[in-house]
C-alpha cells in the first residue's frame with residue numbers, strides 16, 4: 162500500500178495477518194530509505210514495526226493512550242497516524258519532530274525525549290480515567306534500557322501498589338544505546354530464557370482446582386504449592402511481586418503472539434506487564450547486527466553498504482573524544498581517575514577509556530541521579546571521579562549536584578557534554594539550562610573552552626584541581642581544528658583572556674560564540690568602533706579583576722552565550738555590576754530567549770533567535786553610540 166495515503170490507523174482493523182506482514186515490510190523499507198537521507202533513530206524503529214502495528218490494530222488510539230518511552234522509536238507510530246508524507250523533513254528545521262509531539266497529532270498523547278517518564282505519565286492518565294469514570298486502555302511502551310531509569314522503578318512501585326488497570330509493554334531488545342547493563346537486565350535475561358510463564362501459571366491453577374477440596378487447608382496448601390511452583394518455574398518473579406500480572410516473554414515480531422497476549426491483557430484486572438522480545442534494527446543487516454550502539458541514532462548512510470555518509474573534508478576531533486581521550490591520557494598517571502557514564506558510553510566516546518581501564522569505567526544505566534552520587538561517594542574516598550554527562554541529562558541530577566556534590570564540596574569533575582544547541586534532537590535535548598542551574602550553586606567552578614586546545618588544558622585543570630566540584634561544558638560536534646599544545650597546563654581558576662583589545666565596547670563571551678564575537682568586532686572595527694573581545698571562559702568564578710576594570714573604564718558591555726538568558730552568564734555580569742555599585746554601566750545580553758528551542762540545524766536555530774554576528778554588530782553599535790552621546 163502507499164504509506165503516504167494513510168490518514169489514521171483505522172485501516173488496520175480489517176487487515177489479515179498476511180496483509181500486516183506485507184505492511185511491516187513496506188514500513189521497514191520506507192524507514193531504511195527515508196532515514197538513509199535524513200538520519201535518525203533507525204535501529205530502535207526497525208525493532209518495533211510489528212509491535213506498533215499490533216498496538217494500533219488492537220487498541221483505539223487516541224481514546225486508548227499509547228505512550229512511547231524516550232519516544233525515539235515512535236516513527237512507525239507516526240507513519241500509522243498519517244505523517245509518512247513528512248518523513249523527508251524528519252528532525253529538520255520546522256520539520257517532523259523525532260519524538261512524539263502533541264501539536265503534531267492527537268495520537269501523540271505524551272511527549273518524550275528524556276527516558277523513563279512513560280510509566281509515571283501513564284499512571285496519571287489511569288488515575289484521571291478512573292476519577293472521570295471513563296473506559297479506555299493506558300499502554301506505556303518502555304524499553305529495557307528505559308526501565309533502568311529511576312523514575313520507571315518509582316512508577317512500577319506505585320502502579321503495583323495502586324493496582325490501576327494498565328498494560329505496560331516492555332520492549333526488550335537487550336540493548337540500551339549500547340548493550341544494556343544492570344541487575345534488572347539480568348532478570349530480564351532470565352525471564353527471556355524461562356519461556357512462557359503465564360500459561361504455566363494458568364494450567365497450574367486449573368490442575369490444582371481439580372484436586373478435591375478438603376476444606377480450606379488443602380486450598381491454602383494448594384495456593385502455597387502454586388506460588389512455590391511459580392518460583393520454581395520462573396526465576397525473577399520481579400514484576401509479579403510488584404503487583405503486576407506478568408505475561409510473556411513473547412515474540413514481538415509475531416502478530417499471533419501479540420494479538421493473543423493483547424486480548425488476554427485486556428481481560429486482566431489490574432496492572433499487566435507484557436514482556437515483548439524484539440530485535441533492534443530488524444530487517445537492516447548493519448543495524449540488526451550492531452552490538453555497540455552505532456545504529457541507535459545515525460546520520461545519513463548508504464542503503465546498499467551501510468556506510469555512513471562522510472563530510473566532504475576531514476573533520477577536527479569530536480569534542481567528546483577530545484575530553485574523554487584527555488581524561489584517558491591523564492588516567493595513565495593518576496590511578497584515582499574513574500569515569501562514570503549514565504548509559505552514554507558511545508555518545509561520550511568512552512570506549513577507549515573503558516578498554517584501557519575496564520575497572521575504572523562504570524556505565525550505570527539510565528540513572529543520572531545515581532551516577533552523580535556514585536561520583537560523590539568516590540570523591541569522599543579521595544578518588545578523582547569524572548562524570549561524563551550530557552547537559553540535558555544533567556538536569557535529572559540537579560539535587561545530587563547540589564545536595565551530595567557541592568554541599569559537601571566534593572572534588573568531582575563534571576564533563577557537561579552537548580552544552581548549547583544540539584540541533585536535530587530538539588527541545589528535549591538542547592543543552593541550554595546548565596549555566597542557569599549551576600551558576601547559583603555554592604562551591605562549584607563552571608568553565609567552557611573556546612577551542613579544543615583550551616579544552617584539553619581545561620580537562621587538565623579540572624583533574625588537577627582539588628578544591629571541590631568543577632564542571633566543564635562543551636558542545637556537541639567537532640572542534641575548530643586549532644593546533645594542539647604538546648604539554649598540558651593548568652589554567653588559573655577564574656581567569657579570563659583578552660582576545661582583542663578595544664575601548665568603545667567590550668564583548669564578553671565563551672565557547673561556541675567566541676568566533677561570532679571576533680567576527681562582529683572585526684566588522685565593527687571597519688566602522689571605526691574598537692571592540693574588546695574577552696574569552697570569559699570561567700563562568701563561575703568570574704574574573705572580577707578584569708570585569709571591574711572594564712566597568713571602571715565605563716566601557717559598555719555585551720555578553721553573548723549559547724545558553725538560556727535567564728540566570729545565565731549575562732545575568733551574573735548584571736548582578737556583579739549592581740552589587741559593586743556600577744548602577745549606570747551599559748550592559749546588554751544576547752543568548753537563548755525564554756522559550757524552548759525546537760529541532761533543526763543549529764545554524765537555522767541561531768538565526769531564528771537572533772544569536773548571530775549581525776545582531777551582535779547591531780547591539781554593540783547601539784552601545785557604542787550611547788557611550789559617545791554620553792561623552
Ligand SMILES: Cc1ncc(C[n+]2csc(CCOP(=O)(O)OP(=O)(O)O)c2C)c(N)n1
Nearest residue numbers: 205274275276304305306307336337338504
Ligand atoms: C534521561 C535520559 N538519559 C539518557 C537518554 C539517552 N538515551 C536515549 S535512548 C537510550 C536507550 C534506551 O534504551 P531502550 O529503552 O531499551 O530503547 P531502545 O533504544 O532499545 O528501543 C538512551 C540511554 C535519554 N533519552 N534520557
Ligand SMILES: CC(=O)[C@@H](O)[C@H](O)COP(=O)(O)O
Nearest residue numbers: 231233274458508579586637
Ligand atoms: C534518544 C536519545 O536521547 C539519544 O539517542 C540522543 O539522541 C543521543 O544524542 P547524540 O546523538 O547527541 O549522542
Ligand SMILES: [Mg+2]
Nearest residue numbers: 304305306336
Ligand atoms: Mg532496548
